[in-house]
Amino acid sequence: EPEVTQTPSHQVTQMGQEVILRCVPISNHLYFYWYRQILGQKVEFLVSFYNNEISEKSEIFDDQFSVERPDGSNFTLKIRSTKLEDSAMYFCASKLDGGRQETQYFGPGTRLLVL
Amino acid sequence: SQQGEEDPQALSIQEGENATMNCSYKTSINNLQWYRQNSGRGLVHLILIRSNEREKHSGRLRVTLDTSKKSSSLLITASRAADTASYFCFFILDSNYQLIWGAGTKLIIKP
Numbered sequence: 001e002p003e004v005t006q007t008p009s010h011q012v013t014q015m016g017q018e019v020i021l022r023c024v025p026i027s028n029h030l031y032f033y034w035y036r037q038i039l040g041q042k043v044e045f046l047v048s049f050y051n052n053e054i055s056e057k058s059e060i061f062d063d064q065f066s067v068e069r070p071d072g073s074n075f076t077l078k079i080r081s082t083k084l085e086d087s088a089m090y091f092c093a094s095k096l097d098g099g100r101q102e103t104q105y106f107g108p109g110t111r112l113l114v115l
Numbered sequence: 116s117q118q119g120e121e122d123p124q125a126l127s128i129q130e131g132e133n134a135t136m137n138c139s140y141k142t143s144i145n146n147l148q149w150y151r152q153n154s155g156r157g158l159v160h161l162i163l164i165r166s167n168e169r170e171k172h173s174g175r176l177r178v179t180l181d182t183s184k185k186s187s188s189l190l191i192t193a194s195r196a197a198d199t200a201s202y203f204c205f206f207i208l209d210s211n212y213q214l215i216w217g218a219g220t221k222l223i224i225k226p
Contacts (some may be wrong), residue, residue: 035216042217043205048214056214104148106150
C-alpha cells in the first residue's frame with residue numbers, strides 16, 4: 001500500500017542553523033501539508049501546498065519557514081534559522097484531491113531537536 | 116477559539132472494557148476524522164464521518180457525530196493493550212477551510 005515517507009526520522013541541530021525536512025508524498029496525490037507537534041501538545045497546522053504554491057498557512061508559518069516541491073516527488077520544509085522552540089515532531093501529509101472529504105495520509109514524522 | 120476540545124484528556128481502563136472519547140467544536144464542519152498516534156510515532160487515520168452521517172463503524176471502532184451539539188465520539192469496544200495510544204479528532208471548518216486538531220485523549224489499556 002502506498003505511503004508517505006519522511007526523512008530523516010530524527011534530526012538534532014544547533015540553534016540558528018538551517019534544517020530541511022523531506023517528505024515523499026503518495027505519488028498521485030496533489031495536495032500536501034506540513035504539521036508540527038510540540039512534545040506533549042496538540043498537532044498544529046503549518047502549511048498546505050497545491051499546484052506548486054502555498055494555498056494556506058498558519059500564523060506559525062512565518063518567514064523562517066518555506067516549502068518547496070523541487071522535483072515532482074519530494075516536498076520539503078525548510079527552517080532557515082532554527083530556534084529552541086522549533087523543537088517538535090514534524091508531520092507531512094498528502095491528499096489525492098482538494099475535496100474536503102478526502103482523507104489526508106500522514107508520514108511517520110521527523111523529530112527535530114534544536115539545541 | 117476555533118480549536119477542537121477533546122475529553123477526557125486521559126483515560127485508563129482495563130483490557131476488554133470499552134473506551135469512549137469525545138470531541139467538540141464550535142462552528143460548522145464538513146467532516147470530522149479520528150487519528151491515532153502511538154507514543155512518539157506518526158498519525159494513523161482511523162475513520163472519517165461526514166456531516167450528513169450520524170454514525171459509522173469500522174471493526175471495533177464506532178464514531179458518532181451530532182451536528183446539533185457540535186460533538187463527536189469515538190468508541191473502542193473490547194479494548195486491547197495494543198489500543199494504548201493518543202487519539203485525536205481533526206476537522207475542517209466549513210467557513211474558511213481552517214484545519215483544526217483536537218488536543219487529544221491519551222488512552223491507556225491495562226492488561
